[in-house]
Amino acid sequence: MLTVCHLYPDLLNLYGDRGNIIAFVRRCQWRGIPVRVREVGIGEPVDFGAVDFVFLGGGSDREQTLMAEDLLRRKDELQAAIEDGLVMLAICGGYQLLGRYYRTLQGETIPGLGLLDFYTRAGEKRLIGDIAVEAELGGRTVRLVGFENHAGQTFLGNIRPFGRVLAGYGNNGQDGTEGARYKNVFCSYLHGPILPKNTALTDYLIGRALARRGQDGILCPLDDTFEERACAVILRRLRLGR
Amino acid sequence: MRLRLCAATLAGKVAARLARLCGRRGSSLPGVVALRLYPGVLARLVSQVRTGVIIVTGTNGKTTTSNMIARMLASAGFRVINNREGANLITGVTAAFVRAADLFGRIHCDYAVLEVDEASFPRVAAQTNPRLVVVTNFFRDQLDRYGELDTTISFIRRTLAERPHISLVLNADDPLVAQLARYVRNTKFYGLAPRSAGAPRGATSREARFCPFCGHSLEYTGYHYSQLGIYQCTGCGFARPRPDVEAAAAAVAGQVMRSRVRWEEKVISVVLPTQGVYNLYNALAAFTTGMVLGIDPATAAASLGHYTPATGRLEGFLYRGKPVYLNLVKNPAGFNESLNLLFAGRGTGDVFIAINDNDADGHDISWLWDVDFEVLAGVKDKLSFVCSGKRGAEMAVRLKYAGVPPRKITVVDNLRAAIDCTLNGRGGAAYFLATYTALWPVEKLLRRRVTRTALENAADV
Incomplete structure (x- = not known):
């Protein structure tokens, strides 16, 4: 039984990111892997040690502040679970929050959880549009597509990026990096949402979660015709057609 | 100045004709052209509207509501201009006036009923000086164009605060809309009566979880759809206002919908040739507007009964x-x-x-x-x-x-x-x-x- 933890679904319901939960759960179910979802709101208890996959999305400013306060109280627990190999996906605002700080245009510094070594600063121009990324997952190079929409520009410290930008902006529109990756934590700016279309990533996350529970993590293939077709539309548009 | 007005109007009309010849609908193009030639064209044309400008804004239901209002006013004998095709940015609004003007840039009408995109509302309101504004609802829509919903609403709030003489017609059931009443002097509310039976469906796309004034969570005793329902704040006194015009949930019979609408101490039966609870809301918004403007209730109800849906x-x-x-x-x-x-x-x-x-x-x-x-x-x-x-x-x-x-x-x-x-x-x-x-x-x-x-x-x- 895999347990999926959806953090703050009430607060962070922007940009259809709950599709990431749907995709993870469905792809387990289609393979007969038992899975359940725990939705965790502000102040509600959660044992990160007993969870197999955590999803953290982004919200508007006010909601982001509320979730930051709550997560700060759970920081030590979360950190221990991450070091222990917890599989986690953090998107956009959730991604930024795991870093050291966010600096606003006015120069104000909002501290992050400081779990990962990067920082974000607000840019003058919002980075919006279709994006394609190349990432390495378990020794396999895959292309992922999505939609990015962020004002923050993230700069990585001593941590590796999730992928390399093929088209679009990525972390900051300058250094060609997209997202961040530490152990089994995957951070990205890709909305769309990211998991339903990019089945290689979803399956990789499921595999890692199973492996952490001592199972072999090898998944039977599914028919991904629609997903591949949906990705191909964006790749063609970005002139990356195969 | 008169010359510029005529030139801009004429150019807009020519653009409309050319667009049609090329097989394009061109519902905004005349506005783009006219505004380019004379940025003041909209304000000049609007100033000739005899009784007043009515703006309908919000996320959903703008087109239907504004068409219902326009039809209602027309059936009460007024001359009305409206942007019927749903071209609701400033260019589309300008195009509607250019179309209605004669070659000398003259307009003859009593009312202009304009559906206006919520993000364009501040700009259009500044140029058209509306007398009455109808706000239907606020839902998440096309985020990448406008930023988050909060931002859009805050711009509308600021515009209203600067123009407290505007009369508002607001959806009482949407907390994001009802909050706007605090910024003006006159508001009439419309809403659906609480349903006696039937649990509300899970509302995953609900927008308003928190009070717009104090940030505490909103408590619902009933939903109609999405965040529309009967709510009150757990922190301050903010709650669903008592509607001035309230409809009992509609009974659907074949392709029509019947509802009893209470207004002051009276009750009138309204039959709508369409379906969906959202269309009942649209009809209520239009009916309330009609009451504010002094239209005879029987005329208002009858005109709603003959409503023809716009494209799509x-x-x-x-x-x-x-x-x-x-x-x-x-x-x-x-x-x-x-x-x-x-x-x-x-x-x-x-x-x-x-x-x-x-x-x-x-x-x-x-x-x-x-x-x-x-x-x-x-x-x-x-x-x-x-x-x-x-x-x-x-x-x-x-x-x-x-x-x-x-x-x-x-x-x-x-x-x-x-x-x-x-x-x-x-x-x-x-x-x-x-x-x-x-x-x-x-x-x-x-x-x-x-x-x-x-x-x-x-x-x-």
């Missing part, structure tokens, strides 16, 4: 004896309501969904994941789906993850082929759902194949 606002057609519906979808709340209509049909159906991601649709289509397609899993055996438009494949992915079996889903990129495939399906009815830029081509292609049903006559049933 649940238009009804017939194809070889089979009912065919066309509806615009542009955000989760509206899409959820369209899905409810699929259930209202008891038999089998073929469902066409066209998703485009052009400028006017919004480039980001991730909102499809905030629509409750999961409810389709319960009726999956009765419905077949044809996905089309630029992002048809993405729509297929969404349906598949919602639990619709892949064998029930076909992706057909070509619109014409997709339409024929849907019309010739085995279902007892066909439903066409399309985003904004897909709507016109779909409607054009449908029209060649179907006949429009006489929904209007149904009102007299």
Whole structure:
């Protein structure tokens, strides 16, 4: 039984990111892997040690502040679970929050959880549009597509990026990096949402979660015709057609 | 100045004619041209409106509500200008005035009823000085164009605070809308009476979880749809205001909807030749506006009974004896309501969904994941789906993850082929759902194949 933890679904319901939960759960179910979802709101208890996959999305400013306060109280627990190999996906605002700080245009510094070594600063121009990324997952190079929409520009410290930008902006529109990756934590700016279309990533996350529970993590293939077709539309548009 | 006005008006009219000759609808082009030649053209034309400008804004229901109001005023004997095609940015509004003006830049009308995009509201309000503003609802819509909902609402709030003389007609059931009453002197509220039975459906796309004034959570004792319902704040005194005009939930009979509308101490029966609780809200908004403007209630109710839906606002057609519906979808709340209509049909159906991601649709289509397609899993055996438009494949992915079996889903990129495939399906009815830029081509292609049903006559049933 895999347990999926959806953090703050009430607060962070922007940009259809709950599709990431749907995709993870469905792809387990289609393979007969038992899975359940725990939705965790502000102040509600959660044992990160007993969870197999955590999803953290982004919200508007006010909601982001509320979730930051709550997560700060759970920081030590979360950190221990991450070091222990917890599989986690953090998107956009959730991604930024795991870093050291966010600096606003006015120069104000909002501290992050400081779990990962990067920082974000607000840019003058919002980075919006279709994006394609190349990432390495378990020794396999895959292309992922999505939609990015962020004002923050993230700069990585001593941590590796999730992928390399093929088209679009990525972390900051300058250094060609997209997202961040530490152990089994995957951070990205890709909305769309990211998991339903990019089945290689979803399956990789499921595999890692199973492996952490001592199972072999090898998944039977599914028919991904629609997903591949949906990705191909964006790749063609970005002139990356195969 | 008069010369510039005439030149701008004339150029706009020529642009409209040329656009039509080229086969384009050009509902905004005359406005673009006229504004380019003379930026003051809109304010000059508006100043000639004799009684006043009425603006309808909000996320959903703008087109329907403003058309209902315009029709109501016309049936009460007034001359009305309105931007009927749903061209609701400043260019579209200007185009409507250019079209109505004579070659000397003169306008003869009593009212202008304008549907205005919520993000364009501050700019259009500054140039048109509205006397009355109707706000329908606020839902998430095309985030990549406008930033988050909070920002849009805060601009509208600021505009109203600077113009407290504006009269408001507000949806009492939407806390995001009802809050606006604090910024002006006169407000009339409309709403739906609490339902006696029937638990509200899970509202995943609900926007307002927190009080707009104190930030505490809002407590609901009933929902109508999305965040519309009976709410009160757990922190301050903010609560659903008592509506001045209130409707009892409608009874649906065939293709019409009947409701009893209470207004002051009176009750009047309203029959709408359309379906969907959102259309009842639109009719209430229009009726309330009519009462504020002093229209006779019987005239107002009768004109609502003869309302004809605009393109893609649940238009009804017939194809070889089979009912065919066309509806615009542009955000989760509206899409959820369209899905409810699929259930209202008891038999089998073929469902066409066209998703485009052009400028006017919004480039980001991730909102499809905030629509409750999961409810389709319960009726999956009765419905077949044809996905089309630029992002048809993405729509297929969404349906598949919602639990619709892949064998029930076909992706057909070509619109014409997709339409024929849907019309010739085995279902007892066909439903066409399309985003904004897909709507016109779909409607054009449908029209060649179907006949429009006489929904209007149904009102007299």
